[in-house]
Amino acid sequence: MTEKLSEETRGPLLEPLFATGWEMVGDGRDAIRKTFTFKNFVEAFAFMTKAALWAEKWNHHPEWSNVYNRVTVELITHDVDGLSALDAKLARKMDGLV
Numbered sequence: 001m002t003e004k005l006s007e008e009t010r011g012p013l014l015e016p017l018f019a020t021g022w023e024m025v026g027d028g029r030d031a032i033r034k035t036f037t038f039k040n041f042v043e044a045f046a047f048m049t050k051a052a053l054w055a056e057k058w059n060h061h062p063e064w065s066n067v068y069n070r071v072t073v074e075l076i077t078h079d080v081d082g083l084s085a086l087d088a089k090l091a092r093k094m095d096g097l098v
Contacts, residue, residue: 004080030082
């Protein structure tokens with residue numbers, strides 16, 4: 001069962017992500033967000049396709065949107081109404097896909 005990140009685990013899991021451009025959503029949700037920018041729509045869509053395969057494999061699906069060469073991703077674990085280790089794992093994977 002997935003658990004919400006504890007105060008002790010938040011720092012070690014989230015601080016490296018903040019260093020790569022992820023940020024807290026800040027609208028009262030315990031979620032992280034990042035906008036990825038690519039050369040064009042095809043590269044943005046290719047990123048989404050690769051990320052979708054991992055999201056499906058891990059059964060953890062992002063909230064995201066795409067406008068031309070930008071993909072904005074929000075990660076939250078709805079089952080725990082906040083961040084879990086799955087969010088950090090998927091964020092790291094997405095960073096590695098670019």
